[in-house]
Structures are given as C-alpha cells and as structure tokens.
Amino acid sequence: MNPFDYERAADAAGAVSTVTDRPDAVFLAGGTNLVDHLKLGVAEPDLVVDINRLELTEVEALDDGGLRIGAMVRNSDAAADPRIRRDYPLLARALLSGASGQLRNAATMGGNLLQRTRCVYFQDTSTPCNKREPGAGCSAIGGYTRYHAILGASADCVATHPSDMAVALTALDATVVVLGATGERRISVTELHRLPGDRPEQDTVLEHGELITALELPPPRPGASTYRKIRDRASYAFALVSVAARVDVDTAGHAPVIREAAIALGGVAHKPWRARAAEAVLRGAEPTAETFLAAADAELEAAEPLDGNRFKVPMTRGAISSVLAELTGVPEALPESTTEDTHE
Amino acid sequence: MSDLLTTTAVGTHQARLDGPAKVRGLAPYAYEHPFDDPLFLYPLQAKIARGQAAHIDPSAAEAAEGVVHVLTHDNAPELADTDDGELAILRSAEIGFRGQYLGAVIATTPEQARHAASLIEITYAQDDHDVELREDHPASREPESGSGDDVRTGNVDTALAEAAVSIDERYSTPMEHNNPMEPHTTVALRDGDELTLWTSTQGVHPARATLAPILGVEQEKIRIISPHVGGGFGSKGLPHADMMLTALAAQAVPGRPVKYAVTRQQMFSITGYRAPTLQHIRLGARTDGTLTAFAYDAISMSSQTKEFPEESTKPGRMMYAGDNRRLTQRVVPLDVPVPSWMRAPGEASGMVGLEIAMDELAVAAGIDPIELRVRNDPTTDPDTGLPFNQRRLIDCLREGADRFGWEKRNPQPRARQENGWFVGMGVASATYPASRQPGSVARIRRTPEGFEVSIGAADLGTGTWTVLSQTAADALGVPIGQVDLRIGDTALPNATVAGGSTGLASWSTAIVTAAQELRSEHGADPAIGAEAHGEAEANPAAEKFALHSFGAHFAEVRIQPTTGEIRLRRMFGMFSAGRIVNPTTARSQLIGGMTMGVGMALHEKGELDPRFGHVVNHDLAEYHVPVNADITDIEADWLDEKDPQAGPLGARGVGEIGIVGAAAAIANAAFNATGVRVRDLPIFGDAFLPT
Amino acid sequence: MGHSLHLTVDGQEHTLVVDSRTTLLDALRDRLGVMSAKKGCDHGQCGACTVLVDGRRLNSCLALALTHDGAEVTTADGLAPEGEFSTLQRAFLAHDAFQCGYCTPGQVCSAAGMLAEAADGAPSVVTDDLEGPVELSEEEIRERMSGNLCRCGAYVNIVTAVSRAAEESR
Structure with a gap:
C-alpha cells in the first residue's frame, strides 16, 4: 500500500x-x-x-411518492427500512443478497454503485489488465472467465459489474444525484455505468471529483417484483447470474395479459443489464412458460459467451423464466429429460 | 494385542479445556504472543513460473521509511543442506514456480514492509513453463516418494473383456487448498546462537528436525513454540518455505523478533495444496455384481521444485476384491508450487473416482449400491493378504442406511421432485488407515496439585488439549482436574506430527506408558517431584493385521433444473473408528471432515492459469469453501466398539475419515436426482444445464 | 504520517498514533496488542476480524482505523467482562461450536451483532415476508452467519449454539 x-x-x-x-x-x-x-x-x-461523517444518511419520502436515499445510508439500513421493504421489495432483496451482514453494515448506497469488477486479473497486479492499466491487454480473454460477461463485452474487457443492488435499481429506473465542482446533476442509473468498449478503465460516466449524494426511486409501480441471485454458494458469493424483475399482469379480461414488465440482469455484463428486448416480448403478451422463454431468448440473442462461461446462457434463460413464472404464478417449463447424459 | 486401558474419563463428554480462552479470543496463536519491539516481514515473490530473477535491485526499498533489512539470494545466510527444494530458498536466481520466494523486506511496521517490497525492481529472464497436467504427458513417471509399487495380478484386460458388466471411465479432482482460518505464521527471534520460533505447526519436533540440518545448527539450539494452531488440515504438517524465510530473516536482525503472517493470497503458492488428479478406472463384474477385474490408473500433478505424489490409488489397493487387478500411480512434475498434505492425502481424492465408479457399476448391474459394496467386501486385505483388524464397512453401510432412511430412495433418476427441485440420494464408502507412529515421549511429574503431563503434541482444533487430559486422567486413575497438560513446545518431550490421523494413537500410547512407568518406579502414590517417561513404540499389530477405519456417507441433494443450482439438503456419516475418546470433539471432527467434503464436492477448485502458472482465484472470495448456509444438516455417528489392535485406548483417530468418500456420496446423489453423471469435481450447476 | 486516534476497546480508552494506512484490525493487533480480533484473509472474505463498532458488527480489516476515531470497539473478549461469559459464549462452549478456535471470536461478535439486528426486525434474504416479524429459524441463522467462514466445519454446532442463545435471551 x-x-x-x-x-x-x-x-x-x-x-x-x-x-x-x-x-x-x-x-x-x-x-x-x-x-x-x-x-x-x-x-x-x-x-x-x-466522507463517513457526511450527513447523507436520510431516507426521505419525495413529493411525487418516490423515495430519496442518502448516499451514505448503509446497505443494511436501507434493506431494513420499512418503506423500502414495503414498496421496493426487489431492492431490499437485492441488498440482502449481497456480501455478508458485516459488509452490508459498512457498505454504502453510493459506494455499492461504484464497486469495481471482481475479475481476478483486475485484482491481481501481476497480470495485465486494460481496466487497471489501459493498453496493457486483457488477461481474462483466454483465461478464467466463470464470472465474466456474456453481453456487451469488448475485445478489451469482458469484466462484469458485481453489484446486486445496482441491478435492482436498474429495474426500478432509479436516479442518481451527483454533486460536482460545478453543481448538481441527475443521472438515470441505467446511464450511470458504461459498457467497456475501448475504454474499460472508465466504469461509469462520473467525472473525477463527482460525488454521489443520493439515489431517488420513482413512485412504486404496480405488479409483483423480486430479485433472484444464482450463485455457486448458498450465500456470501457473487452472482453468476441475477435477475431483478417486476411484472404487472392485467387479469381483468378473458385471458391474462402482461401490462408491463421491467427486467434487469446481473453478472452478465460490464453494467447492470436492462433487458429491454425481453421486456418488449412480454409487453402485451399472455403470461405463459413459452412467453417467458421467448422473452429470455430475445434478450440472449446477442449473447457472446466465452469458453469459460457458456453455461451462463442457459442459466440466464432458466433464471429469467423461473423468476417470471414465480411472479405470475404460471407453472415453470422444465428442461427436457437428460437422463444418462454425462458431463465431461 | 495390547491391554486396553480401564476408563472413566475416556469415552465420556468433556467440553474443550481450551474453550474458555478461545471464545474470548485469548488463546495465543503464533502471531499473538507478547513480543517486545518486533519487526515485520513482507516477502518478494516471483512473477514468472520458470526462469531467473536476473537482477534484484533492493535500493529503493532500503531507502524507504522504516526498512531495516532487505533479504535476497545475494545476501541470504548459507544453508548446510539444500536437498529439500521447497525449503532451500534464496540459493540462487533460479525460479521454479510462480510465487516462489525471492527475498523479503524487514521493517518497523507492517505497512512499511509491504510498501517497501512493492518498490523493489526485479528483472526477469523468462523461460517457457509447463503447468498443465494431462494423461499423456511425456514427463509422467513413477513417484520417487510413493508408498507402494504397481499392482498387476491376473489379466485385467481379458477379465474386463469377458465381464458380464463393466465400466470404463475417467474421473478428475482439481487443485484444492487447505485454507485453515489462521494463515501460516512464524515469529522468529535469534538470540546469540539460539533461535526461537513461535509458529503454527502440526508438529513442533518434526518441524525442528526438518529445519535444523538445513540451517546447519544443532536441534538443541532451536526452540519451537506452538500451543494453539488455527487449523491446518495437513498444510501445517510439514514446514513450508514461509517458516524458513522467517528463520533466515531473523538471522539478519539478531535480538529482534521478526513477524510474518502469510497473506491469504500467498498461501495459494507457498503453503501446500492437494494436487489435482486424473483417474482412469475400469471395473468388470459378474451379473451379481462381484468384481472380476479392477483397474485403476492414476496420475497426479507434482512440482519440479519437490516431489509430492497425491496417491489416489491408495484406497483402491484395499477397498474391494477382484481376482484380476491393476493399479498404477504416476506423477507429472511441473513448474508449479509444491503440493503437500491435505486432509486424507490419497484417500480423499482416490475415493472420489473409486466410489463414483462403484455407483456406476451398481447402475450398470442393476444392483443397489449398498448391496454391491456388501458383495465385494473382502475378508482379507487384497493388498497385503493380512486379516483386517475390524472391517465393519458393511455394518456402517447397513446401520447408516437405516438411520438415513435409504429405503425411501428411488433408484430411478429424476423420479423425485419437490417445489421444482430434483431430489436424490447417494451413498459412498469411507476408509482410512489406522496408523501409530513410534517415537513420541511423555513425561509425567507429580506436583502438589496433581500431575504435570508433558508432550510436544499439537492441537489444531482436533481436541488434543482435552482428549490427552482425559487419557492421562484415566492412565493415572485421577480426576481430570488433577491433570496439568502441556503441549506444543520443543522444550517438552518429543512428539510425532499431528497428521495421518495418528496423533491420538501415538501420543496416548506414550502417556499411558509413562503412567505405567511412574507407578512401577514410584508406586501408587508418588512423592511430589517424582517423574517418569514413557515412549510410544511402533504398533506390533501392524505386522499381523491390515489396520483401517471404515465408514459410510449418505447424502441427499437438490438441484434446480432450470438454473442448475445444486445444494446439499442433508448428510449422514456412520463410522467405525475404534473407541471414541471424547464423543463431543470426535463428532465435531467427523462433521468437520464431511463439511470439507461438501466443499470438495460442490465448491473448491484452484484455477491454475496455464499462461501465467499461478492460481488466479487465490482468495476466499473467489476460491469458495462452504459457508454456513451451504451446510444445512450434517450428522455423524459411530459404531460402539473398541479396537484392541489400535493401542491401549482402542481408538483409531478420526481426523481424516470424515472427508473420505463424502464428495462421492454427493456426486452419486446428484446422479440419482438428475440422471447426470458428473465425474470431474467440483460439481458446479453448469453440469445440469442444457448446453 | 502519524495521525492521532482515540478508541475505546472493550471498555478501555486508548489514544494512539497510526499510519493513515493502518486498518482498524491492525490498530487493534499490532498497535494495541488486542489479539481477540483475528486476521484470516485481510480482505473482508472470511469474517474472522469481526468486531462490534458502536454496537454494529463490522469487518475490522476493511476499515481504516482513522475512519473510526472516537468509536467504541467491542471484541469477543469484551463480551465477557471480568471473565463473565455472555449467553452466546456459554452456548458456544456447551455445543462445541468451534474446533481450532481461530474464527470463533469473529463468530461470537457476528452472532451478537446479528441477534441485535434480528431483534430490530431486520429481514434477511431468506425471510419470506419482508414486512413480517423475524423468526430466527435455523435457516435464518445460517444465512445471517454466512459472513463468517469456519474451515474446521463447525457450522452445524454454531447454528445450534446461536439458536439456543437466541432462545435463552428472548
């Protein structure tokens, strides 16, 4: 150090x-x-x-029915806040899926958004990494990529963003309030993080010196929502794949119809991945197992997995369809039998 | 057969005697003894896997704040013996593996040492390296330090060709890392010509006996102190280079203690690991499942720096019968860190391939996997021809099956589904040798308060403080409160290593012998100050019997078919391990071994990047060991027995057997749940997803 | 680069001078000789360094000491003032909830912090009803204690101990 x-x-x-x-x-x-x-x-x-003594620690109701969360509110306090538990359960669940009880007591809302990737090569200064040292080369490509991206990656970087909370905020269309030397600005969470492109050293659109002071949640939207995290251990592990989803189904008519769906994916890209293609398939469709798989497939059409993470494509497909089934009460589609299949 | 000790304390619950200090955090581990004015060490490590550190420029570090000394091969003290490639460090510029020590910075604060180490410029001359284990590797050879020759009995190929039922499959186990919670730590102080090491070791005397000739000093000039060890699982059994590095550093700064706690990342290249294995197993059987052919060809990765074979064929030698047998063990030395002991070396990896293969044979023959094992239970040891001490594998399987509820298992895969998860059950056998090492000595001295019992033994969570006190109490015929046990110091009488599940049998024999000596020399009521020594000899029963413990693991797992997630639901282990000295601590050890077996089955894999030559997931966030939430329900129990061949306690030791076979039981349960046969550990959820 | 720092550790007040780089864990162990907090990974990945800071459980290895200037730090030793064990510590002893003991002080502090969180009604990721009362089932305890690794594999006994302590202190 x-x-x-x-x-x-x-x-x-x-x-x-x-x-x-x-x-x-x-x-x-x-x-x-x-x-x-x-x-x-x-x-x-x-x-x-x-900045630990800054008074950015309030959770306040906004006039429009939304919620403003100070950037220095600890993750555990946000997850325990009664308004967040009641109105934004997917955010509470995402927060509680992350790290451990001790870490959530320390980690802040602003800091969680600005976590850097867990790519093992990024964290190991003895191996080249474009994110750490622009132009050095990417060691992950051709290396250990179990936790790496399948969507939106570049030839310079295949890292993923590790936050659970940010995935939920992306599905919620939250806004980040940022203070810079020239004043305050607001950025949609979906626009905060970048894809790597040829500048993977730049995780977000923030300028040096800009400070996140708060997050703003829009008023709660109708429908059922949750956050589901698929990981190698039952707890205290980063996501292989995660899904934050909200689905609003109109059951008034003859057949139920999906009025609105918001889906964001974690563990698959350099930023929390808003699944717009999947949402488009769902909107106006009847909630069935086939619809859910079609939505997942639409999103994953652009997937470019690496040798070490091809499994993430079926895993993401399964996670999306499973979460949608849970939220709509539709029975899940089981994959075809693979009896006597072997894994080499 | 020795006379069994009459027992009062032995066999009964006794809470850990070191517990009160440990729940407050006050039991001193190596780093935690009080030291005056210590210095702190941070090492330099090679960033290439093969070549030379052509030039090391220490000047920037030497000029940095707080730096007292920079140690490199240019100024390191001479060594008297350089045969041990792992411990003979800082001899030259040569680099044998990535992460090898190239030197160290010694400074006034830990922050200064670490920062100064980062300032040192090292110029490398890099050679091509090879770190990839494969079956057809040209460097594959018989181990020089192996425990047995190839076995070739009858004609395996013919028997396989003629067998009514057969399987021919390849299995693999990955690089696994011991990861005790206390990182390897040494504090070294040179005072005149004497060297004291406060360290974390499974054997103070064996460590001293290893280090002294390399350093070229008399053993009496070295004292090693290690009263509490924060886990080891084999990795603290043999001294590793970190202990040597700290000892060398202390030579350079006499009079001041040098503290070095290996970082978690450094442990992945310095403190040993379980070498990966490739196992080719072919089994042939009659229609009733009885084996006619048994072929087991295994290869493990080893290091060019020092050989260590992970002999996965070991349990295959004695587990099951078959007239036609073939067992071969090979190693491939590569440019990798030095592998070493990890809980049940050989047995733990070998019983993965063998016990999955037996499950496959059961499926192929259409026989219940327990019944298959019963039909292949040999009456004498297939390896030595000797009778077994007590081979109660069948009892463990049957009793365990009852307790677990095996009859509820549907042999048809994918037959049981609950809340969208497939559920399955699996079984596997466990075995571990019951060895006793000669040479441990105990001293018992009468004191005004009772008896001081001294032996240089180790407690790495194994319960040694407690069970040796129980043993001494019964050997002396006094309440446990009158026993004042002292362990973990070379100033005490010699003790053999806490390894290979030999500790209890070896040390307790010395204590019981010392108590007998005390009585015979000083009568039933020895005077204060009277003392006697007792030494454990080799177990004579080992000449006449094949001495082993056995067990059976039962696992139930659930697998989410759409996401692949696999989780343990419950696990039960039934063991035959001779007399259980302390049911509380023994149960904990068995459950602990099974818990590590869950890690082996579902989580643990060191990802060695062939381009760089090091394990890239080298920390506890990326190298997964089980967390609390992974261990839903594990229970262990044992047959009520005493083994008269095992020594005066009739006890065989339970440190390792809990992990042996545990991973295979989980793999077999996963097959029962899904119909997917996973032969390469660990079992990640990927295996259950469509490709 | 010395900075003055004031800490109350297990009821004892200390004023010390630390490097800006010194973590709270290293301040305890290397500067104050308070060894109850353990270093297992130094990166927030094992929980052995868990202490209570102003009553909340934290990984002391990932906190700069200076951030916590003026804080009240409690280690497992501090949970047994005058050697009088807490309910949790008695339960750990009674149920053999450890083997080597190295992760134990962190487990004890984590459990103490966790019980307080649950008493405040904080949910966990396995809580079905996020708005309902918290019932400390074994599943809940396992999840909430998952930030503390135990390589000896004492988890089942830790869950029993914490569960009994929770019942006793209710």
Missing part, C-alpha cells in the same frame, strides 16, 4: 472540491471495496478523503 494523505470531509461540497483539485485523490465511504484495493495495489491514491 502506497502512503497517502488522509482528510476527513466536513461537508459534501468541500469533499468534492478537494478531490476535484487532486487528480489522485479518492473518496472513502464504507471502504469495503477501496480498502481491499489499497491493499492489493489496485488503487494507489495520494489522498483519501473520508
């Missing part, structure tokens, strides 16, 4: 101004990702501005 200066920020504007003026300065919130990276040498700031 390189030596660095340490300052405790007294107010958000001061923190933003301090970091803006120092190209190698960083904000420190919950620390669960940054302190990890300081030890690994992945982050090498010369100044750490600690």
Whole structure:
C-alpha cells in the first residue's frame, strides 16, 4: 500500500472540491471495496478523503411518492427500512443478497454503485489488465472467465459489474444525484455505468471529483417484483447470474395479459443489464412458460459467451423464466429429460 | 494385542479445556504472543513460473521509511543442506514456480514492509513453463516418494473383456487448498546462537528436525513454540518455505523478533495444496455384481521444485476384491508450487473416482449400491493378504442406511421432485488407515496439585488439549482436574506430527506408558517431584493385521433444473473408528471432515492459469469453501466398539475419515436426482444445464 | 504520517498514533496488542476480524482505523467482562461450536451483532415476508452467519449454539 494523505470531509461540497483539485485523490465511504484495493495495489491514491461523517444518511419520502436515499445510508439500513421493504421489495432483496451482514453494515448506497469488477486479473497486479492499466491487454480473454460477461463485452474487457443492488435499481429506473465542482446533476442509473468498449478503465460516466449524494426511486409501480441471485454458494458469493424483475399482469379480461414488465440482469455484463428486448416480448403478451422463454431468448440473442462461461446462457434463460413464472404464478417449463447424459 | 486401558474419563463428554480462552479470543496463536519491539516481514515473490530473477535491485526499498533489512539470494545466510527444494530458498536466481520466494523486506511496521517490497525492481529472464497436467504427458513417471509399487495380478484386460458388466471411465479432482482460518505464521527471534520460533505447526519436533540440518545448527539450539494452531488440515504438517524465510530473516536482525503472517493470497503458492488428479478406472463384474477385474490408473500433478505424489490409488489397493487387478500411480512434475498434505492425502481424492465408479457399476448391474459394496467386501486385505483388524464397512453401510432412511430412495433418476427441485440420494464408502507412529515421549511429574503431563503434541482444533487430559486422567486413575497438560513446545518431550490421523494413537500410547512407568518406579502414590517417561513404540499389530477405519456417507441433494443450482439438503456419516475418546470433539471432527467434503464436492477448485502458472482465484472470495448456509444438516455417528489392535485406548483417530468418500456420496446423489453423471469435481450447476 | 486516534476497546480508552494506512484490525493487533480480533484473509472474505463498532458488527480489516476515531470497539473478549461469559459464549462452549478456535471470536461478535439486528426486525434474504416479524429459524441463522467462514466445519454446532442463545435471551 502506497502512503497517502488522509482528510476527513466536513461537508459534501468541500469533499468534492478537494478531490476535484487532486487528480489522485479518492473518496472513502464504507471502504469495503477501496480498502481491499489499497491493499492489493489496485488503487494507489495520494489522498483519501473520508466522507463517513457526511450527513447523507436520510431516507426521505419525495413529493411525487418516490423515495430519496442518502448516499451514505448503509446497505443494511436501507434493506431494513420499512418503506423500502414495503414498496421496493426487489431492492431490499437485492441488498440482502449481497456480501455478508458485516459488509452490508459498512457498505454504502453510493459506494455499492461504484464497486469495481471482481475479475481476478483486475485484482491481481501481476497480470495485465486494460481496466487497471489501459493498453496493457486483457488477461481474462483466454483465461478464467466463470464470472465474466456474456453481453456487451469488448475485445478489451469482458469484466462484469458485481453489484446486486445496482441491478435492482436498474429495474426500478432509479436516479442518481451527483454533486460536482460545478453543481448538481441527475443521472438515470441505467446511464450511470458504461459498457467497456475501448475504454474499460472508465466504469461509469462520473467525472473525477463527482460525488454521489443520493439515489431517488420513482413512485412504486404496480405488479409483483423480486430479485433472484444464482450463485455457486448458498450465500456470501457473487452472482453468476441475477435477475431483478417486476411484472404487472392485467387479469381483468378473458385471458391474462402482461401490462408491463421491467427486467434487469446481473453478472452478465460490464453494467447492470436492462433487458429491454425481453421486456418488449412480454409487453402485451399472455403470461405463459413459452412467453417467458421467448422473452429470455430475445434478450440472449446477442449473447457472446466465452469458453469459460457458456453455461451462463442457459442459466440466464432458466433464471429469467423461473423468476417470471414465480411472479405470475404460471407453472415453470422444465428442461427436457437428460437422463444418462454425462458431463465431461 | 495390547491391554486396553480401564476408563472413566475416556469415552465420556468433556467440553474443550481450551474453550474458555478461545471464545474470548485469548488463546495465543503464533502471531499473538507478547513480543517486545518486533519487526515485520513482507516477502518478494516471483512473477514468472520458470526462469531467473536476473537482477534484484533492493535500493529503493532500503531507502524507504522504516526498512531495516532487505533479504535476497545475494545476501541470504548459507544453508548446510539444500536437498529439500521447497525449503532451500534464496540459493540462487533460479525460479521454479510462480510465487516462489525471492527475498523479503524487514521493517518497523507492517505497512512499511509491504510498501517497501512493492518498490523493489526485479528483472526477469523468462523461460517457457509447463503447468498443465494431462494423461499423456511425456514427463509422467513413477513417484520417487510413493508408498507402494504397481499392482498387476491376473489379466485385467481379458477379465474386463469377458465381464458380464463393466465400466470404463475417467474421473478428475482439481487443485484444492487447505485454507485453515489462521494463515501460516512464524515469529522468529535469534538470540546469540539460539533461535526461537513461535509458529503454527502440526508438529513442533518434526518441524525442528526438518529445519535444523538445513540451517546447519544443532536441534538443541532451536526452540519451537506452538500451543494453539488455527487449523491446518495437513498444510501445517510439514514446514513450508514461509517458516524458513522467517528463520533466515531473523538471522539478519539478531535480538529482534521478526513477524510474518502469510497473506491469504500467498498461501495459494507457498503453503501446500492437494494436487489435482486424473483417474482412469475400469471395473468388470459378474451379473451379481462381484468384481472380476479392477483397474485403476492414476496420475497426479507434482512440482519440479519437490516431489509430492497425491496417491489416489491408495484406497483402491484395499477397498474391494477382484481376482484380476491393476493399479498404477504416476506423477507429472511441473513448474508449479509444491503440493503437500491435505486432509486424507490419497484417500480423499482416490475415493472420489473409486466410489463414483462403484455407483456406476451398481447402475450398470442393476444392483443397489449398498448391496454391491456388501458383495465385494473382502475378508482379507487384497493388498497385503493380512486379516483386517475390524472391517465393519458393511455394518456402517447397513446401520447408516437405516438411520438415513435409504429405503425411501428411488433408484430411478429424476423420479423425485419437490417445489421444482430434483431430489436424490447417494451413498459412498469411507476408509482410512489406522496408523501409530513410534517415537513420541511423555513425561509425567507429580506436583502438589496433581500431575504435570508433558508432550510436544499439537492441537489444531482436533481436541488434543482435552482428549490427552482425559487419557492421562484415566492412565493415572485421577480426576481430570488433577491433570496439568502441556503441549506444543520443543522444550517438552518429543512428539510425532499431528497428521495421518495418528496423533491420538501415538501420543496416548506414550502417556499411558509413562503412567505405567511412574507407578512401577514410584508406586501408587508418588512423592511430589517424582517423574517418569514413557515412549510410544511402533504398533506390533501392524505386522499381523491390515489396520483401517471404515465408514459410510449418505447424502441427499437438490438441484434446480432450470438454473442448475445444486445444494446439499442433508448428510449422514456412520463410522467405525475404534473407541471414541471424547464423543463431543470426535463428532465435531467427523462433521468437520464431511463439511470439507461438501466443499470438495460442490465448491473448491484452484484455477491454475496455464499462461501465467499461478492460481488466479487465490482468495476466499473467489476460491469458495462452504459457508454456513451451504451446510444445512450434517450428522455423524459411530459404531460402539473398541479396537484392541489400535493401542491401549482402542481408538483409531478420526481426523481424516470424515472427508473420505463424502464428495462421492454427493456426486452419486446428484446422479440419482438428475440422471447426470458428473465425474470431474467440483460439481458446479453448469453440469445440469442444457448446453 | 502519524495521525492521532482515540478508541475505546472493550471498555478501555486508548489514544494512539497510526499510519493513515493502518486498518482498524491492525490498530487493534499490532498497535494495541488486542489479539481477540483475528486476521484470516485481510480482505473482508472470511469474517474472522469481526468486531462490534458502536454496537454494529463490522469487518475490522476493511476499515481504516482513522475512519473510526472516537468509536467504541467491542471484541469477543469484551463480551465477557471480568471473565463473565455472555449467553452466546456459554452456548458456544456447551455445543462445541468451534474446533481450532481461530474464527470463533469473529463468530461470537457476528452472532451478537446479528441477534441485535434480528431483534430490530431486520429481514434477511431468506425471510419470506419482508414486512413480517423475524423468526430466527435455523435457516435464518445460517444465512445471517454466512459472513463468517469456519474451515474446521463447525457450522452445524454454531447454528445450534446461536439458536439456543437466541432462545435463552428472548
């Protein structure tokens, strides 16, 4: 760990101004990702501005019926907030799917959004990585890619975004409130994170020195919603694939019809993946097992899996259809029998 | 056969005597003894897998704040013996594996040491490396340090061709890492010509006996202290390079303790691991399932730096009969870190292939897998021809089946579905040798309060503090409160390593012998200060009997067919392990072994990247061991028995057998649930998804 | 680069000078000699370093010490003031909820924090009704204790111990 200066920020504007003026300065919130990276040498700031005492810790009702969550609200406190549990259960479930009880007590809402990838090569400074060192090359391509992207990746980077919470916020069409040196701006969560393209070092559209001060949730929308995480362990593991979904079914007519669906996927791309193609198939369709699979297939048409993660395509397909079945009460389609199949 | 000890404390529940200190966090592990003015070490590690560190420039580190010394092969102390490639470190610029130690920085604070190490420029001359294990590898050869020759009896090929039922399959186990929760740690202090190491080891005396000749000093000049060990599972059984590096560093800064706790990432290349194996198994049987042909060809990865064979064929030698037999064990030395002991080395990996193969044979023959094993239970050891001490595998299978509810199993795969999950049951046998090592010595001294019992044994969570106190109490015929046990220090009498499930049998024999000596030398009521020694000899029964423990694992798993998720639902293990000295700690060890077996089955795999030569998922976020939520319901029990061939306690040790066969039971349950046969561990959900 | 820091650890007040890089865990172990908090991975991946900071369970390895200037830190040792074991610690002893003991102080602190969270009504990912009361079933305990690895495999006994302690303290 390189030596660095340490300052405790007294107010958000001061923190933003301090970091803006120092190209190698960083904000420190919950620390669960940054302190990890300081030890690994992945982050090498010369100044750490600690924002833990900023008063960005309120969860407040908005006039439009939505909710504003301060950026320094801890993940566990957000998940336990009665309004979030009642009106945004997929957000509560996504938060509770992440990390561990201890980590959620430290991790903040703003910091969770800005987590960096868990790509093992990104985290290992002894291997080349374009995200860590632009132009160095991508070690994941041709390497260990179990947790890597199948959608929206580039020749320079196949990393995934590790957050569960961000996937839920993407399905919820949340907005991020950002304070910069020139003032405040609002960014849709769906626009916050980038695809890697030829600049994988840039995770988000934020400029250096910009600070997330709050998240805003639109008023609760009708329908059933949930968050489902598929992982190698039963807990305390990053997602292989996750699905945040809300489905609103009109049951008034002769046959039920899907009025609206919002789906976001985790573990499959460099950013939380809003599944617009799947949503388009669902909108106006009858909720059946076949419809759900068709929706999943529409989204996965663009999938470009790597040698190490081909399984993610059927896994994502199964996860989407399974979640939609659960939310609509439609029986799930089982894959055809593979008796006496073998796995080599 | 030895006379069995009359017991009062042995065989009964006794809460861990080290428990009160441990629930407060006050039992001192290696790093945690009080030290004055310590220094901190951070190592330099090779970033190539083969070649030379052509130039190491320590100047930037030497100039950094707080740095006291930079150790490299240019200035490292001479070694007296360099035969052990793993421990003879810092000899030259040569690099044998990625992660190999190239030096160390010693500084006043841990932050300074780590930062200074990152400033050191190393220029490499890189050679091509080879880290890929494959069956047809040209370097494949018989192990030099193997435990047995090839077996070729009868004609396997003919018997297989003529067999009514046969299977011919390939199985593999991956690189697995011990990952005890306490990272390997050494604090070394050189004081004059004496060296003291506070370290985390499964054997203080064996560690000293290994290090002393390499360092070129008399054993008496080295003291090793290790009262509490935060888990080991074999990785702290043999000293690894981290202990040597700290010892060398201490030579450079006499008078000040040097502290080095290996980081979790470094453990993946420095502190040993279970080598991956490739297993080719062919079984031939009559229509009734009795084996006629048994062929088992196995290969394990080893290191160019030092050989260690993961002998997965070991249990195949004695588990099942068959007139025509062939067993071969090969190793492929590669440019990889040095493998070592991991819980039940050989048995744990071997009983994956063999016990899945037996399940496949049962399916092929249309016979219940328990019945198949019963029909192939040999009366004498197929390997040595000796009679078994107690071979109660069938009892374990049958009693276990009753307790588990095996009769509810539908032999047809995909027959049972609950809430959208396929559910299946599987069984597998367990076995582990019952060995006793000679050479442990106990000293018992009468004190005003009772008896001081001293032996350099180790407690790595195994319950040694407790069970040896129970043993001493019965050997002396006094309440346990009168026993003052001392372990984990070379200042105490010699003890053999806590490994191979030999600790209890070996150390308890020394204690019982010492108690007999005390009585015979000093009478029934020895005077205060009276003392006696007792030494454990080799077990004479080992000449006449094949000494083994047995067991049976039963697992129920559920698998979500649309997402592939696989989860353990419940597991039960029934064991025959001789007398159980402390049912509380023994149950914990057995359940613990089974829990690690769940990891082996469903989670654990070191991903060795062939391009770089190191394990890239080298931490506990990416290398998965089971978490609490993965272990829904595990129970273990044992047959009520004593083994008169095992020693005065009649106990055989339970440290390893819990993991042996556990993973196969889960793999077999997964097949029963889904009809998908997974032969390569671990079983990820991918296996159950359409491709 | 020394920075002054004030901590109350297990009821004892300390003022110390630390490097800006020093974590709360290293401040405890290397500066104050408080060894009850353990270092298992140093990256928030094992939970051995879990302590209570102002009553909440945290991984002390992923916190800079300076962030917690003025905080009250409780380790497993602090849960047994004057050697008087907490209900949880007695349950861990009674149910053999550990083997090597290295993860144990973190497990105990985590369980203490977890019971407080549950008492406050905080749900977990396995809670069916996010708005209903929290019943600490074994499934709930397993999920909520999953941030603490135990390589010896004492999980089933840990769940029993925590479950009994929860019943007793209700």
